[in-house]
Amino acid sequence: MAENIEKKVDLIVIGAGLAGMAATIFAVENGLTTIQVGSSVGEMLFASGALDLLGIHPVEQQKEWLDPWAGVSTLSRDCPKHPYALLGLESIRRAMDQFVDFLENAGLSYRGWPEGNALLPTCAGTIKITYRVPQTMWPGVTGFKQKLPALIVDFQGMKDFSARQMVETLGSRWPGLRSRRLDFTRQVPGVDRDNALMAEALNSQEVRTDLAGAIRPLLQGAELVGIPAVLGLRESEAFAADLEGQLGVPVFEIPTMPPSVPGIRLKEAMEQALRSRGANLVAGGRAVSVNTERRCCVGVVVQQGAYQETLEAEGIVLATGRFLGGGLDASRTVIRETLLDLQVHQPERREAWHRPHFLDPRGHPVNRAGLEVDELFRPVGSDGRSAFENLFAVGSVLAHQDWMRMKCGAGLAISTAYGAVQSFIHRRG
Ligand SMILES: Cc1cc2nc3c(=O)[nH]c(=O)nc-3n(C[C@H](O)[C@H](O)[C@H](O)COP(=O)(O)OP(=O)(O)OC[C@H]3O[C@@H](n4cnc5c(N)ncnc54)[C@H](O)[C@@H]3O)c2cc1C
Known part of the structure; x- marks a missing residue:
């Protein structure tokens, strides 16, 4: 592990996918000392490079939204547990604008219609x-x-x-x-x-x-x-x-099929810009466990090669993705969160994970499994209370969303990262 890395910081972000990157960006832009721990095997290298906000809702009707903001309003009304409903339009808009500005400054320009979705040939x-x-x-x-x-x-x-x-x-x-x-x-x-x-x-x-x-x-x-x-x-x-x-x-x-060159560009531009702004990126590192004391996370044990070290922070952002990223793992009977064994919202029985038809346009209940969070983006236990005071979860690991069918992958990752970092800042006072 890098010798010069600070061992105690404001925020540790676990995961180097789009959600982890966005959380690190918002943290650094807000002046927080930040360490990001993550390996680069994630969904981002498969992504087209385009940033979706909301394309489809309800998925069963395949209704397309050329105005994503009207779509997000309707979605928030219809599905009050969708992470977008926790944020509100203004926060989502700020998150997207700040993220795109960051990319522009990192040398990667993004374009779109001022208020609308774009139609991109594939x-x-x-x-x-x-x-x-x-x-x-x-x-x-x-x-x-x-x-x-x-x-x-x-x-x-x-x-x-x-x-x-x-x-x-x-x-x-x-x-x-x-x-x-x-x-x-x-x-x-x-x-x-x-x-x-x-x-x-x-x-x-x-x-x-x-x-x-x-x-x-x-x-x-x-x-x-x-x-x-x-x-x-x-x-x-x-x-x-x-x-x-x-x-x-x-x-x-x-856009091509994976591996996606625009996805690689996106990741490299973000990493380079974050390093130049002083973020500590433990690339290739893996969080193997989290030390806890009562209802607080006090340290993250990070493995990089043969080397293990405990890093400390006031807050932790979990951005570990779903099954592909490794944040969730499914055995024959149950879906588990891999790092802290947090409660995962999921169908009660395995038989209910999938609908009978694989290509059912509504998707499958398992697609909406994940972590439920409170209004500060802290994962909650079965009693509805936050599991830890200073642990936040962002991105595709969250429950009640189906980014693939709703076409909201990047928007979900970026806006929930924004919400979690804002919660950390406000909670700290
Ligand atoms: C084929 C494909 C195409 C896509 N196309 C688009 C698109 O066109 N537009 C769009 O908006 N979105 C698209 N997406 C979706 C978008 O890429 C995802 O929504 C987004 O990457 C989810 O981000 P995430 O950070 O939550 O999860 P992930 O990208 O899965 O990242 C999770 C990261 O956490 C790391 N991790 C897990 N556990 C640990 C641990 N213990 N310690 C350290 N690191 C850990 C993983 O290695 C991974 O790097 C696409 C995705 C795929 C798969």
Whole structure:
């Protein structure tokens, strides 16, 4: 573990997914000394890079909300236990604005309509409803809205991305789309089969110039070019501008299947900006236990490699995710919270976890299992009291939400992180 890390801080954040990152950002922006402990295996590296706020509610009706704020109001009324209902519109709005501002300062610009959701073309040829999209994807949103004639390209050998499929599926909603397949580059063996390697290769001006040279003769009247989201691991906006300059038309990135380069960019930009603001990130560290005294958490035992150490803080934010992140674990009969064995809201019997049909549009009761929290985002026990005075829970580990079907993943992670950090600050006085 880093020698220079402070061993006693205001806040320890456990988890390095979007919720843990957001909690660390809000803590640092509020001047709190903060340690974040987390490994990087989480849902974020699978995420498209777009930030959803609320797209669908009620899920059984698949009702889409172009105005996410009206959707959040309705959801809060219909499902008063959804974490959004604990926050209120103003807090959610502040959280999203502050988070997007932080990303802008970290060198990653996000775009969206002032009040509305955006409709983002995906590689499957579907249209994703989302709130804020990386700058490099924005021309795809406006191009789809205006139905500009566009060329979609993909690369020979690339897995899970077919420009042709995208055009065939989306063509009826976006006439004037064409597809072409290109050889990516012959310079690095295997590069055309790995999103991250392609992104690295595009750091080279020579490779970008080759790519522009291959696309130019195919334009044939296209006013927009869509390419898989591999435009560099870091300077994607500059690289998109470079291609646009060479082609004379806007270029947009299309989210790929995992592993997602925009997800990697997001994580790296946040980590770098947090380090430069003095946050202690114990990357690759794992919280193995939490020391408690009566109703307070007093220390977190952190393992990094063979090394173990106890870190102390006034407050702890649990942002450990669900089953994929490892915050929840399901045995044959019960779902448990993995670190403190906190009470998990879940169906009473295993048979009630799932509905009979796997693809039931309502989802499954197990999707809404998780930690119930009080109005300060502290996990509660069976008596409804907070389990610990200074323990807060945020993100997808929370109960009464189904981020995947509601299209509210990032909004939930960011706004609950904001709520928990505000609660910590107010409680401390
Ligand atoms: C395929 C896919 C696509 C997605 N697309 C989108 C999208 O387009 N838009 C959107 O808004 N959202 C999207 N999401 C959802 C979004 O990524 C999640 O909602 C969000 O990542 C949840 O964040 P989280 O931090 O709560 O959980 P996670 O991302 O799971 O993070 C939890 C973290 O905690 C760590 N952890 C667990 N236990 C410990 C411990 N004991 N000690 C230390 N660390 C620990 C885990 O390793 C992990 O890094 C997508 C998710 C997936 C899987």
